[in-house]
Amino acid sequence: MALNDAGRMVGAAWYQLPERFAGLGLDAFVIMPNHIHGIFILGPRQGEPSVGPVSIDKAGFKKVSGTLDGTVGRIVQAFKSITTNKYIDGVRRWGWKPFPGKLWQRNYWEHVIRNDDELTGIREYIHSNPVQWACDSLNATV
DSSP states (O other), X not given: OOOOHHHXXXXXXXXXXXXXXXXXXXXXXXXXXXXXXXXXXXXXXXXXOOOSOEEXXXXXXXXXXXXXXXSHHHHHHHHHHHHHHHHHHHHHHHOOOOOSXXXXXXXXXXXXXXXXHHHHHHHHHHHHHHHHGGGOTTOTTO
């Protein structure tokens, strides 16, 4: 994949994530024309994770608002927010193509990698994804 300025911005945001999340490691990663693939390596948590605002319901149960710090969900949420804001800035400053609605889909696919063989297979999938783009179901030109 030959990245444009927006693609390079997305890549830079990815590689800056460990500066924002202590203990986060990054592994294989690729930017595709309309999605990305990447592997996070989560280190051990330091103490209890902080959470968003907490309230107690009538039955005395804690209800947490927001996404727990240090989770895959929080990391993806931050990545999407950072890149969306930078893309909007690129639209304003450099005339990048505006996007209708949302830049990223609401959800994401995640999978816990459980052994070295699985890690090897997923890395190979990620690295070979650009070669497969011509016949990818996510390619709008297919």
